[in-house]
Amino acid sequence: MVVSGALMGLVYALIAYGFQLTFATSKSINFGQGELVMLSAFFSLSLLNWGVPYWLMIPGGLLFGVVLGLVVERACVRLTLEQKSEGWILLTIIFGLLGFSAAENIWGRDDRPFPTPIPTEAMQFFGVSITPLEISVAVGVLAVMGVIELFKRKTLLGKAFEAVSADRDAAELMGISARHTIMLSYGLSGLVAAMAGILISPITTVGPTMATALILKAFAVAVVAGLDSGFGVVLVGIFLGALESLTSFYLGSGWREAPGLILLIMALAVRPNGVFGKASIRKV
């Protein structure tokens, strides 16, 4: 039980990681991230239905996610960042609305199963029942995050990314284009969303509303961990997921989310920049 809760927590963490990527470079996040997850999952499903083999579908789905991420950046984020306004909040919400409606009409309003070659029969490990599919989700989440972190640390492009996150103006002075870096971050964040969609779809099914509940929790995980916390989201995600399972078992399933929410408000009150976030000094 705790394990399956923690597993959902890992998925929250992956989506939360998508928030972090864009926040690092541009101090903005995509409120339509859930729709990106959903659209990529639908697109991947269509690829499968067109006869694309499973392992080829994954890069296809990821590419679609990247494209969507770039579209979001171009249409919803760039202008408002230049204007230094917070219009991106609304524009990304609006983009999500558009994506939701398009999915409803293109792919239908119904939830659909997502086939997977990974077996779903439960296995027993030390009294915990877990399916290979669930293990694949956990591995997938950690792998994607690991690869992106490696990319950020080991490649030139990745270092440019880190530089813009650390100090945008200074990076610009050094000849790093903040605009391109922000585009990169949105592309990566779209990729992360697509990966999340492909990973969880076999478990949650694919439907227009598949990500609405996920996204709020992912947002919570991202903020509580700190929007610049890196792997902090994994710990917070696992913690929140497990906590939900526990409360719903012991307190009654209706109250499932309550303790998490209270903890969340308290955590923010004590550490506004997140449990794993960095404190900032007021400057004049």
Added chain:
Amino acid sequence: MKKTLITTLLLGMFIAPAFAADSIKIAITGPFSGGSAPMGTSMRDGAKLAISEINAAGGINVAGKKMKIEIIERDDEGKNERGALIAQELASMDDLSGVIGTVNTGIALSGDKHLQEKGITKIITPAAGSASMTQWSKAGVKDLSMFRFAAHDGIQAEMVVEEAIKQKFTKVAIVHDATNYGVSGRDDLLDQIKKQGNKLQVVATEKFNIGDKDMTAQLLSAKSAGAQAILIWGIGPELAAVSNGMAKLDMKAPLIGGWTLSMSNYIDNAGKNSNGTLMPQTFIEEAITPKVKSFIQGYHKTYNVKRIPSPVSAAQGYDAVLIFAAAVKQAQSGDTGKIKDALEDLKDPVKGVITTWKRPFSKWDPANVETHEAFRRADTVMGMVKDGQVVFADPADRKRMIQKTSK
């Protein structure tokens, strides 16, 4: 002058321009987007199928004139507030003959009072929550223009509990969603268990939210309490999550619940885990008679689907239109009040896809909700999921239904 101009402008914005007077206007309302859209759109499309058939045949013969049916579609998004506004809008239309629809019981509770106030006839389908009719008996309304065309939760709960007793279970868990539908289903189940002699012991009552994908915690507490069967009340995808969760925990207890277990989003998503699930049905997507066959094929062809998302909703929408049309014909008028009177005493049987309807409604009696309820226990059968299809759980029912629809 200015005032009237503005008023006209405002009115023009609010209200669709009047249609030609030689048509019967019927409004179809329901959630066509969002979580309960599969039911709403199936109902709507079933109803539109019936309407296009009627119109293709020239329309309804009213006082020597063939009148076609005009459709006014309104999406309530499953939101009470939208539902109430739409009801107000419909109530303000002078030439509306009637309303068919509503999936969410909450919308019936928040909107129908506006229609009732104006005496506009409405056939509620497929919303099954008991409260949408009992609100009127509680209020002691003398003259009611609301009719229900769905097996209400009372009947369904009765059948579910009967089934559990029949299979000699003694310990059951009730699992339901946190919506109006799920919570009132839970209450109906508890009620029926009491009525049927407390033969079942409810060892766990668990709840889940719309959108929940992980049901492990709820199921574990049912399992550890020793439940032999899970009685479930919820909608679509979450039901599949329950079924899949049970498979994962290796729970063999059967799933018995409301009619929504026949929706494709449950059966598809639960895959083979859905085998053996039992639920009361008013309609089973199996071409048991030519009439049913042509309906099912017509639906598949018109809307380009391989299976109806919610067959029950579609069939009920279809039959509701036929019954409404029969009432128009009997009343010889598009006047909503006269149609109501005709509905309360329908003379000719109506050959529907669910059954052949003989005087489905009678004069409203606040003491007896059944007067405006079309479905009886006998119109409902137990369905069972078998290899991705809903089939008759009891072959005897199949024979009975073939007889009834072909009569």
Added chain:
Amino acid sequence: MLKRLLFIRGAELIALAILATIPLTVSNTYVLGLLTLLAIYGILLIGLDVTVGYLGQVNLAHAAFLGLGAYAAGLSVSLLGFGMLGALAVSMAIGLILGGLLAFPALRLEGPQFALATLSFSALSTTVLNEWEGLTMGAQGLSITRPELFGFSLKAQGFYWLCLVLLVLVWLAMRNLLSSQWGRAFEALRDSPIATDAMGVGTYRHKVAGFAFGSSLGGLAGGLYAFNFQYLQPQSFTYDLMVILLLGVVLGGRKSLWGAFFGATLIVLLPNLLSNRLLFEIISGLGLLLAIFAGAQGLKNKTTQPFQAIAPVIAMGMLVVGGYMVENTENWRKAIFALMLFSVVVGLPDGVMGFTARYLTRLFRIAPPDLPPASALDEVLPAQQADSKPMLELKNLKRYFGGVKAVDGISMTVRTGHIHGLIGPNGSGKSTAVNVISGLYAPTSGDILLQGKSLPKGSLFKVARTGVSRTFQNLQLFGELSALDNVMLALKGVYRSPLPLVLLGFARAEEKRAQADALALLELVGLQHMARVHARDLTYGSQRFLEIARALACKPKLLILDEPAAGLAHPDVNVLVDIIKRIHQRGVTIILIEHHMDVVSTLCDVVTVLDGGLVIAEGTTEEVKRNPLVIKAYLGIADDTDVPDVIPAVI
């Protein structure tokens, strides 16, 4: 004056007259239903605009307050037997109390963190409404009967008028609030929370009060909502509704009563517009034309970027083309909204009403109301006695940042009536010392005494209240406020009316008085003719002088000027010296941090020199100039850009 009244009040009156008389001419229940909802949403959005518009925070809890207010009203009728007004008062109180409770922790946060805290609150309140079945009937929903008002049972029409009256009252109260010190404070704390605190206005206090007030309007709207629909379910008040409300505020235009009202109109009417195919086609066509027209004009005048001009055209184009291709527009509702909203948000960032307002002000240039004559300076800034007693004493003051010892044990005394210079090379700890004194940073150790009493530590607000006022090296003006408002905001001792009286409009007299006083201070720095100019539009020099006037409005005993001459042109430096002399004549004690040695030597009675976080010399200008330690300190920092300025004066 008359013209102004006619235009601004006239529009309000006409709108009100139309809204109030529609039910007399139209007896359509649907129209009435929409209008009622419009009035309710109007109240709701005005409340939301307080946080979203004026406080500049994304508030996701407003839908929850609507729900809580609705349940509170419903339950107070069914359980306690309250009448209409009683129930509405309860719903307002619930909004106010819970809003206050949420605001205390939440308003310590900013941006995404604040959004999340409010989102959590709203999820929590939905859970409680859902699970507390004994009280709220949970998901089954609560049916409510509309209570009587003064013994009359209200029909649809009467109820509509009640909602309208309440909307008008809320509108007036809000206008009173915004045109008072509160409104200025809201604007100011968005521009610069630090300066707001430093002027003794109290950022946090105003934020909490503003949030609680907005929430109470949410509660009130909830009460009306409950009696309008007479059936409540917790699921009505979730994230979906919240998104719509936010969009309403932004579309209508933030920081505007008309904007909130227009947003409410859009929310209520837009779904209905789609029901009619023809109307939809007309509207999308008009929208496209407008987008093309506005885009072309913007490009021609170079006021917009290409993207801003083209994107709405593309979006509206998609709408028009899609409208012809799609069979059932009802299926695409959300996409249609999304495209329309996208066009407005990109094309008109100030919202529809913001755009209209700008357009109208260009069409009709309306002069602002006349200002009262300035008060006498003696009243505003009474002369203080310069008796050379200690005003400020620092005792071994230290402030470390991690391992950096920015201030490492400074002791000094500033005497009443003196201009006390604080100089030293860059990085010597001057600014940190001043930031510790004024409360921006708490000291690591050491004591600060003001007139012998310990000064509060680590709170700009509390320090400001004890009579220490400052300017900032990097300007911290309230750019969106006029020069006059900048000074009025900081004005101390004028605003005495409690919040309820302000809401009722009884603060007008003190507002006039404040204008007069602020004008006197602007006169002191020579900006009286710039009173109505936005601070961000002033020249750099004027902005510096305005900061001084604003600091004086706090009526300080001790004024700290942090490099006031930095970046000033030579003539402006002379003006500055004059201004400081005039302030000195009124007996205000001044600490002057400055690099310009000629300014320091002209003005300062005593100079303290810092280096490396320590005092290396103190005395008159002449004395310290000859101090070898000082000369070494300055010459030792060869790469200091200010050195050429300083060295000739020193050597």
